[in-house]
Amino acid sequence: xxxxxxxxxxxxxxxxxxxxxxxxxxxxxxxxxxxxxxxxxxxxxxxxxxxxxxxxxxxxxxxxxxxxxxxxxxxxxxxxxxxxxxxxxxxxxxxxxxxxxxxxxxxxxxxxxxxxxxxxxxxxxxxxxxxxxxxxxxxxxxxxxxxxxxxx
Amino acid sequence: xxxxxxxxxxxxxxxxxxxxxxxxxxxxxxxxxxxxxxxxxxxxxxxxxxxxxxxxxxxxxxxxxxxxxxxxxxxxxxxxxxxxxxxxxxxxxxxxxxxxxxxxxxxxxxxxxxxxxxxxxxxxxxxxxxxxxxxxxxxxxxxxxxxxxxxxxxxxxxxxxxxxxxxxxxxxxxxxxxxxxxxxxxxxxxxxxxxxxxxxxxxxxxxxxxxxxxxxxxxxxxxxxxxxxxxxxxxxxxxxxxxxxxxxxxxxxxxxxxxxxxxxxxxxxxxxxxxxxxxxxxxxxxxxxxxxxxxxxxxxxxxxxxxxxxxxxxxxxxxxxxxxxxxxxxxxxxxxxxxxxxxxxxxxxxxxxxxxxxxxxxxxxxxxxxxxxxxxxxxxxxxxxxxxxxxxxxxxxxxxxxxxxxxxxxxxxxxxxxxxxxxxxxxxxxxxxxxxxxxxxxxxxxxxxxxxxxxxxxxxxxxxxxxxxxxxxxxxxxxxxxxxxxxxxxxxxxxxxxxxxxxxxxxxxxxxxxxxx
Numbered sequence: 001x002x003x004x005x006x007x008x009x010x011x012x013x014x015x016x017x018x019x020x021x022x023x024x025x026x027x028x029x030x031x032x033x034x035x036x037x038x039x040x041x042x043x044x045x046x047x048x049x050x051x052x053x054x055x056x057x058x059x060x061x062x063x064x065x066x067x068x069x070x071x072x073x074x075x076x077x078x079x080x081x082x083x084x085x086x087x088x089x090x091x092x093x094x095x096x097x098x099x100x101x102x103x104x105x106x107x108x109x110x111x112x113x114x115x116x117x118x119x120x121x122x123x124x125x126x127x128x129x130x131x132x133x134x135x136x137x138x139x140x141x142x143x144x145x146x147x148x149x150x151x152x
Numbered sequence: 153x154x155x156x157x158x159x160x161x162x163x164x165x166x167x168x169x170x171x172x173x174x175x176x177x178x179x180x181x182x183x184x185x186x187x188x189x190x191x192x193x194x195x196x197x198x199x200x201x202x203x204x205x206x207x208x209x210x211x212x213x214x215x216x217x218x219x220x221x222x223x224x225x226x227x228x229x230x231x232x233x234x235x236x237x238x239x240x241x242x243x244x245x246x247x248x249x250x251x252x253x254x255x256x257x258x259x260x261x262x263x264x265x266x267x268x269x270x271x272x273x274x275x276x277x278x279x280x281x282x283x284x285x286x287x288x289x290x291x292x293x294x295x296x297x298x299x300x301x302x303x304x305x306x307x308x309x310x311x312x313x314x315x316x317x318x319x320x321x322x323x324x325x326x327x328x329x330x331x332x333x334x335x336x337x338x339x340x341x342x343x344x345x346x347x348x349x350x351x352x353x354x355x356x357x358x359x360x361x362x363x364x365x366x367x368x369x370x371x372x373x374x375x376x377x378x379x380x381x382x383x384x385x386x387x388x389x390x391x392x393x394x395x396x397x398x399x400x401x402x403x404x405x406x407x408x409x410x411x412x413x414x415x416x417x418x419x420x421x422x423x424x425x426x427x428x429x430x431x432x433x434x435x436x437x438x439x440x441x442x443x444x445x446x447x448x449x450x451x452x453x454x455x456x457x458x459x460x461x462x463x464x465x466x467x468x469x470x471x472x473x474x475x476x477x478x479x480x481x482x483x484x485x486x487x488x489x490x491x492x493x494x495x496x497x498x499x500x501x502x503x504x505x506x507x508x509x510x511x512x513x514x515x516x517x518x519x520x521x522x523x524x525x526x527x528x529x530x531x532x533x534x535x536x537x538x539x540x541x542x543x544x545x546x547x548x549x550x551x552x553x554x555x556x557x558x559x560x561x562x563x564x565x566x567x568x569x570x571x572x573x574x575x576x577x578x579x580x581x582x583x584x585x586x587x588x589x590x591x592x593x594x595x596x597x598x599x600x601x602x603x604x605x606x607x608x609x610x611x612x613x614x615x616x617x618x619x620x621x622x623x624x625x626x627x628x629x630x631x632x633x634x635x636x637x638x639x640x641x642x643x644x645x646x647x648x649x650x651x652x653x654x655x656x657x658x659x660x661x662x663x664x665x666x667x668x669x
Contacts, residue, residue: 007591008322014588015328022335025350033617034345037609038338045331052324061322065590069381077380078583081373081558085575088562097562101555108551111383123552130556134563142196142204144567 002065008056010065015049073111080104092149094131101127160513164286167517170215171525179216180223180522184529187227188537191243192235194368194564198228198244202492214500218519221496223526225489226278226472230530233270233465234538238263238545239557241372245364245433246471248599249440249464251371256456263546267538268403269458270465271531273414276407277466278527280418281425281473285480285520288422289509293481296426301618302629305611306638307427308604311434313645314441315597326597329588333601334608336361336581343606344613356573363433365565365574366581366602370595372561373582376554384550400535406458413443413459414466421467425474425486433603439467445648473523480504480516 022042026035055061084100091099105123109115138144170176190201201224209217232244237254250270257266284292299307315323315330339350340360351357407414417439424435443463444453453460475486476493483504485491494504502508508516548556565578585595612629619628629635 005591008324010591011325011328011593014591014593015332018332018335021352022350025352027347027349030347030349031345033613034342034347034349036616037612038335038349041331041334041338041605045328045335048324048328048331052328055324061592063592068378069383071381073380073383074377074586077377077554078373078579078586081579082576084558085562085572085579088575089572097559101552101559104555104558105551108380108383108554109549112549112551126552127555131559134559138563138567142200142567144563145570146563146566147572 001067001071004062005065006056006060007063007065008052008061010056012049012052012056015045015052019046019049070111073108076107077104080107088149089147090149093146094135096149097131097134098124098127101130160517163513163517164521166514167521170514170518171219171522175216176219176522177525179220180526180529181533183220183223184227184230184526184533185537187224187229188231188234188530188533190224191228191231191233191247192541194235194241194243194372194561196243196564196567197364197488198225199488199492200567201225201228202489206492206496209496210499214496214502215515215518217496217500218493218515219522221493222472222519222523223529225493226469226523226526227530227533228489229468229472230271230274230278230465230534232468233274234267234541237266237270237461238542239372240375241557241561242367245367245599245603246436246468247464248367248371248433248596249436250461250468252440252454252596253457253460253464256454257458257461260456262456263542264539265403266456266461267542268400268535269407269461271534271538272404272407273462273465274469274534275527275530276414277418277421277469278472278530279524280414280466281422281470282520282524282527284418284422284470285473285476285523286517289477289481292422292426292477296478296484296486297482298632298634299427300632301611301614302632302635303611303638304427305608305615305629306635306642308608308611310638310642310645311438311600311604312608313642314437314600321592325592326594329593329595329597330601332588332593333366333598333603334605335601336366336598337363337602337605338609343610344617359569359571359573361577361581361602362568362574363599363602364568365578367599368561368565369578369580369582370585370599372557373579374586374589374595376557377583377586379550379554407462410459410462412446413462416442416446417463417467418470421470422474424467425471426477427486435471436464436468437600439463445652450652469527473520476520476523480508481506 019042022038026039080100080103084096087096087100102120102124105127106115106120135146139146187198187201190196191198202221205220205224209220212220229244229246232242232247233250233254235241235243236247236251237258240251240255242248242251254266254270257263312330315326340358341348348358420439420442421435424438440460440463443459444450447453447457447459471487475490478484478486479490479494481504483494485494497504502512502515545553561578562575565575566572568574585598589595615628616625619625622628630639
């Protein structure tokens with residue numbers, strides 16, 4: 001948790017950093033037609049960011065950041081989502097999704113209850129059934145080709 | 153004139169006769185149910201549902217095929233509200249504003265009431281759209297033809313003034329969110345010049361940021377992270393309200409007791425619908441904003457106000473039949489799903505235009521009326537389906553709810569373009585959205601910027617190209633009378649918070665002193 005943070009200053013810095021990143025990624029040889037509108041938007045974004053910075057210095061809006069619940073759980077949940085997203089291409093949709101659901105369910109459940117091995121085995125069956133349901137809908141009904149990876 | 157009315161009435165009666173068939177009714181109910189399921193899944197769009205259904209309609213007679221498409225379309229737009237109300241995740245972009253009031257209602261234990269309100273409002277909106285289509289098609293089609301690039305630009309700017317409403321707390325942070333969204337929209341291939349921009353050296357970014365990918369990431373992931381942080385589902389520990397509160401007739405009365413809101417939202421939905429390319433994505437936000445502006449207690453919006461939900465849901469369902477006005481009269485699809493319906497019409501040798509209402513009048517009127525029937529079918533289907541989905545979500549432990557919603561989210565994102573880059577972009581945007589939310593930059597203005605940025609850019613660049621003969625090409629934006637009307641609306645909309653604050657201050661001096669509009 002970050003206590004009593006100056007959120008205007010944070011927002012202004014992020015906006016300015018994005019403006020700089022977008023501005024310096026403009027290709028010099030790009031035609032005017034393709035860039036006139038984005039350039040105007042970058043200028044407006046930079047202006048708003050500067051106004052936020054000025055407000056942050058003169059009349060700051062202070063608040064506690066990341067003050068809801070466990071930040072560690074958020075971090076690990078996010079990490080698991082990213083691993084899941086990447087693993088689908090390698091392990092295939094079915095296997096990676098069953099493993100990811102099981103891993104997330106186990107980790108998040110620890111906040112509320114004890115998870116025994118038989119419970120985990122039951123959850124494995126539930127996760128497999130759930131993924132199979134979505135798998136069949138998408139591949140058979142909607143004809144969306146889901147990646148197979150090295151497994152299914 | 154009288155003769156013309158008689159001919160139309162005769163065709164309407166014949167169309168009703170064609171619809172009085174159990175197979176038609178069965179198709180309507182099945183179509184609405186399938187559409188509801190698709191709409192409730194984040195990432196699955198009405199266009200996708202219609203595209204999937206398309207091959208099946210080839211084997212059906214033209215009327216049944218069109219009825220099925222109309223019912224799925226109506227159900228999908230309505231179904232988007234379920235996810236918005238229950239998990240703060242608009243199932244389709246047409247339900248963004250429904251989440252603003254629907255989700256707070258759910259958190260108060262009034263989820264079933266919110267679903268009932270959304271159902272009734274959607275049904276009313278759907279029927280209103282059909283009535284507009286039946287009786288006002290010619291003048292509305294003429295109006296839609298008057299919208300050129302400069303008018304599109306001003307429509308987008310008018311939409312951007314909504315940021316003032318959507319920004320919770322700081323207007324500056326809302327505006328920053330809007331510009332971030334607009335910049336996200338500029339990534340990839342330029343709509344006019346055709347060159348790639350802002351790819352940051354990554355070839356996958358050439359395809360840009362798909363609006364629905366951003367919508368899913370920015371709305372769903374922060375909610376899932378929030379559940380993870382709290383260690384419980386957002387709805388998991390609320391007290392379910394009494395049955396009486398969610399009583400059907402009570403809700404019907406509640407919705408019908410706001411005729412002004414309903415009429416205004418339906419008219420907004422219709423006007424936005426006839427502008428090709430705008431559709432429900434924008435209509436729900438504009439209608440929500442106007443409901444807030446017209447309210448005696450705008451400060452309560454965002455905490456579970458029924459009026460906001462009614463405005464959003466009635467306006468987005470008007471656009472279903474509303475967007476058919478330019479389609480059936482001029483052959484211009486008002487929204488992406490309409491392009492699929494245009495394909496079916498052409499496949500059966502039906503060419504949009506006056507012939508559609510004369511030579512093929514019975515079929516056309518039967519199709520239009522069937523959309524009204526689909527709107528009515530939403531009431532039983534929605535109330536039963538809504539309760540079912542609510543129970544599933546309410547009873548699922550949070551530690552299974554998070555990965556299950558995650559699974560639907562990843563699948564929905566992937567299915568849009570069969571691209572895993574989109575999944576990664578969605579995860580990055582969602583995580584960034586969670587972090588930005590912490591410092592007061594909320595997802596709605598970002599998504600609004602993303603939706604409107606593309607429209608504004610095309611309008612701006614095309615207008616200046618059209619004004620190349622002028623010394624200052626930008627003056628082309630101010631040339632037409634319709635543009636000036638829109639400019640007036642932009643100025644009024646932008647100044648409204650200040651005007652309203654001034655009005656309040658004048659009425660009760662001292663009380664609202666120091667209000668930040």
